[in-house]
Amino acid sequence: MKFGFEVPSTGPFAGPDNLSKVATHGEQLGFDYLHIGDHLVIPRSIQSSYPYSDSGIFLGEWSSKDSQGKDDEGLHFEQLTTLSYLAAHTSKINLLSSVCILPYRQPVLTAKILATIDVLSNGRLIVGCGAGWMEEEFEALGLDTFKKRGAVTNEYINAFRELWTSQNPKFTGEYVSFSDIYFEPKPIQKPYPPIWIGGESPAALRRAANYGDVWYPFGNNPKYPLDTLDRLKDGIGKLNYQLNESDRDIDTIDVALSAEMWYSDAEPTFDDNGNRKMLTGDPGQVAEDIYNLGELGISYLTLDYKGKNIDETLFKMERFTKLVKAVL
Numbered sequence: 001m002k003f004g005f006e007v008p009s010t011g012p013f014a015g016p017d018n019l020s021k022v023a024t025h026g027e028q029l030g031f032d033y034l035h036i037g038d039h040l041v042i043p044r045s046i047q048s049s050y051p052y053s054d055s056g057i058f059l060g061e062w063s064s065k066d067s068q069g070k071d072d073e074g075l076h077f078e079q080l081t082t083l084s085y086l087a088a089h090t091s092k093i094n095l096l097s098s099v100c101i102l103p104y105r106q107p108v109l110t111a112k113i114l115a116t117i118d119v120l121s122n123g124r125l126i127v128g129c130g131a132g133w134m135e136e137e138f139e140a141l142g143l144d145t146f147k148k149r150g151a152v153t154n155e156y157i158n159a160f161r162e163l164w165t166s167q168n169p170k171f172t173g174e175y176v177s178f179s180d181i182y183f184e185p186k187p188i189q190k191p192y193p194p195i196w197i198g199g200e201s202p203a204a205l206r207r208a209a210n211y212g213d214v215w216y217p218f219g220n221n222p223k224y225p226l227d228t229l230d231r232l233k234d235g236i237g238k239l240n241y242q243l244n245e246s247d248r249d250i251d252t253i254d255v256a257l258s259a260e261m262w263y264s265d266a267e268p269t270f271d272d273n274g275n276r277k278m279l280t281g282d283p284g285q286v287a288e289d290i291y292n293l294g295e296l297g298i299s300y301l302t303l304d305y306k307g308k309n310i311d312e313t314l315f316k317m318e319r320f321t322k323l324v325k326a327v328l
Helices: 016-029 079-089 107-120 135-140 146-165 202-211 229-245 283-296 310-327
Strands: 002-006 033-036 094-097 125-130 195-198 214-216 254-258 298-302
Touching: 002 310, 016 033, 016 079, 016 310, 033 079, 079 094, 079 107, 107 125, 107 146, 125 146, 135 146, 146 202, 195 202, 202 214, 202 229, 214 298, 229 254, 229 283, 283 298, 283 310
Parallel strands: 002 033, 002 298, 033 094, 094 125, 125 195, 195 214, 214 254, 254 298
Antiparallel strands: none
C-alpha cells in the first residue's frame, strides 16, 4: 500500500516555507504522494451542503485559527500553481490534485498546466478529478454549469486525453471544442498521468468506471459512508458492477481511500454500538486496520497528520512512519 498526506495550502499555516517543509519532510520519510485541495474563492455565505460533515457545514481542511488566534479562514493557495511550486522543492514524491474541480477552469488551459507540471516534475503528477459541490463558488466564478457539473467533468476528461495523446488534437463537445492546434509538451507519463476519480455517489462510481485509473472516495460522506470494512467492500462491489456495465476489467483500476477525517493513532473512538472505529486506537490497532484494508483491495491510503502547529504535523508524520508503517 502507498501512503499520502496533505500539505498546508489553506488556513493560518499556509505559506511557502511551511508548504516546502511539510512536503520535503514527507518525502524524506518515504511517503508516496502529497495532495492539495481545490478552492479558488470561499463565499462568505454558503448554503450548499458540504458532503463530508454530518452537519453539512463546511469547516475547511485546516483549522481556521492558529495558536495565537490568527484567523485566515479564506486563505487558499491555488492548487495547480502550488503543485508546480512543490514540484521544484521535491524530487521523488508524487503530486496529487485532490481533487481538481474540473468545471472551475477552462479545459484546454487546465490540460496545458497539468501537462507542464508533469514535465517539470519529471513525471510525478497524479490528476485527481472532481465535479465540485459548492454552488456558490461556481456562481462567484461566473459559471452557470453547477447543475451540469457531472457532464462537464466527464467531457473535460475526454478533452484532456485527446490533448495529451494526439499529435493533431481535435474535439467537438457541448462544453469545449478545438481543432487544428499544436499542443506541446505532452505529459511525460504515457499515455497520460494517472487519473483519480474522487467521490462516493453513483455518478462518481460511473465516472470512475468509465474514466478512472483509480477510484478515490472519502470515507466519511454521511450519505455514502465507507467507514467500515463491510461498507468499503460493498462500495468496491458497486464499482465492480459499474466496471462490468462499462465492459471493463476490475484489474485495470485501483482503489484509493481518503480516511483523513477520523484517523488517530493515540486514542480509539467508538460508534454508537461501542465498536472501535476503523483507523483509531493505538498504533498496533491502526496497523492491523491498514493490513485489512490492503487485503480488501485498497492500494492507496491518505491519512490526516495536521496538528496545532507545523512542528506537531511533522511529529505526527514521523510517528506514523515509525510506529505504524514500519510494522506493516
